[in-house]
Amino acid sequence: MPVRVPQFDLVAQYDALRDEVLAAIEGVCARAAFSSGPEVARFEAEFAAYCGAAHCVALNSGTSALHLALLASGVGPGDEVVTAPNTFTATAEAIAYTGARPVFADVDPATANLDPASAEAAITERTKAIVPVHLYGRPAAIGEYGIPVVEDACQAHGAGGVGRSGAAAAYSFYPSKNLGAYGEGGALTTDDEAVASFARAMRDHGRGVGQVGFNYRMDGVQAAVLRVKLARLDGWNARRRELARIYREGLASVPVDLPTDDAAAPCVYHQFVIWVDDRDEVRRELAERGVGTAVHYPAPLHLDQAYAHLCYREGDFPRAERACRRAVSLPMFPELSDEQAAYVVQALRDVLRAT
Numbered sequence: 001m002p003v004r005v006p007q008f009d010l011v012a013q014y015d016a017l018r019d020e021v022l023a024a025i026e027g028v029c030a031r032a033a034f035s036s037g038p039e040v041a042r043f044e045a046e047f048a049a050y051c052g053a054a055h056c057v058a059l060n061s062g063t064s065a066l067h068l069a070l071l072a073s074g075v076g077p078g079d080e081v082v083t084a085p086n087t088f089t090a091t092a093e094a095i096a097y098t099g100a101r102p103v104f105a106d107v108d109p110a111t112a113n114l115d116p117a118s119a120e121a122a123i124t125e126r127t128k129a130i131v132p133v134h135l136y137g138r139p140a141a142i143g144e145y146g147i148p149v150v151e152d153a154c155q156a157h158g159a160g161g162v163g164r165s166g167a168a169a170a171y172s173f174y175p176s177k178n179l180g181a182y183g184e185g186g187a188l189t190t191d192d193e194a195v196a197s198f199a200r201a202m203r204d205h206g207r208g209v210g211q212v213g214f215n216y217r218m219d220g221v222q223a224a225v226l227r228v229k230l231a232r233l234d235g236w237n238a239r240r241r242e243l244a245r246i247y248r249e250g251l252a253s254v255p256v257d258l259p260t261d262d263a264a265a266p267c268v269y270h271q272f273v274i275w276v277d278d279r280d281e282v283r284r285e286l287a288e289r290g291v292g293t294a295v296h297y298p299a300p301l302h303l304d305q306a307y308a309h310l311c312y313r314e315g316d317f318p319r320a321e322r323a324c325r326r327a328v329s330l331p332m333f334p335e336l337s338d339e340q341a342a343y344v345v346q347a348l349r350d351v352l353r354a355t
């Protein structure tokens with residue numbers, strides 16, 4: 001059957017924004033402000049205000065934002081940084097960039113986010129930072145660790161309370177994110193002036209701090225597009241929550257594990273992930289009914305070949321392993337219609353033979 005409901009689609013959003021986005025890009029081209037420049041400065045001010053942070057440093061990716069936030073927190077070779085294993089590979093990659101060792105800890109099965117008690121148990125005298133991931137847009141609980149916290153908010157733009165507990169928060173503007181650029185982009189937010197000025201210098205080849213830096217600057221075109229889209233982010237996140245409500249109500253009596261919903265710390269549903277046994281068969285049967293799905297993420301990072309040198313074994317983090325084995329991401333993007341969401345619900349009820 002042809003795809004009736006894609007897992008994700010950006011084309012409909014472009015159709016709605018076309019004139020405004022093209023005018024914004026034209027403005028950057030007309031001034032030839034391609035790297036950094038006034039649009040980047042305006043975006044930084046607007047995104048800092050949106051996040052309620054004192055500073056925003058615009059960058060070329062979420063990975064760069066994590067990397068600079070960790071360096072600014074004093075992380076370096078020989079150190080350890082604790083994070084969750086069921087995240088996108090970039091979280092651990094940024095830790096490895098600093099020369100530190102990623103140390104994994106298990107997740108809370110109710111939220112799939114890093115469990116503060118497990119994170120605390122993984123702290124040693126070498127631990128320099130903790131990186132909780134607000135996975136799927138759901139705010140992670142953050143413990144009192146007594147060491148710097150760098151929040152991986154790459155999937156959580158606008159989620160309740162995110163970016164307020166740590167030394168810094170890292171955002172990705174990869175095109176598919178809730179706030180996505182027309183290419184690569186990222187940002188670090190912080191209330192700490194020293195962290196912000198270090199990141200500003202290091203994104204621009206370390207100018208002014210006497211250190212070897214990076215080219216992590218944001219393009220003017222990306223900032224101009226992000227400014228257009230930031231004005232719509234709250235509306236898009238509200239629509240994601242409405243779609244989540246339709247899924248949640250429609251699937252209440254279906255034998256799947258649904259994501260938790262905490263009104264005190266609203267999730268922005270970057271993904272709507274359900275957990276089912278026999279995940280691959282369920283996905284195949286949904287595809288037969290024209291419903292696209294995805295898996296975020298099929299294997300936990302402690303079992304990834306890239307981290308084989310850390311010598312973890314299957315069974316080390318059973319809750320994260322189980323979540324990865326059973327996760328299915330349903331279609332989720334703001335332009336999805338109520339009818340499409342209802343179709344997904346019915347297809348899943350049919351597949352799981354729910355009455």
Ligand SMILES: Cc1ncc(COP(=O)(O)O)c(C=O)c1O
Binds near residue numbers: 060064152154171185
């Ligand atoms: C949880 C998480 N961390 C880090 C990143 C890295 O962001 P980027 O792809 O912009 O480097 C992403 C996004 O891809 C992500 O989802």
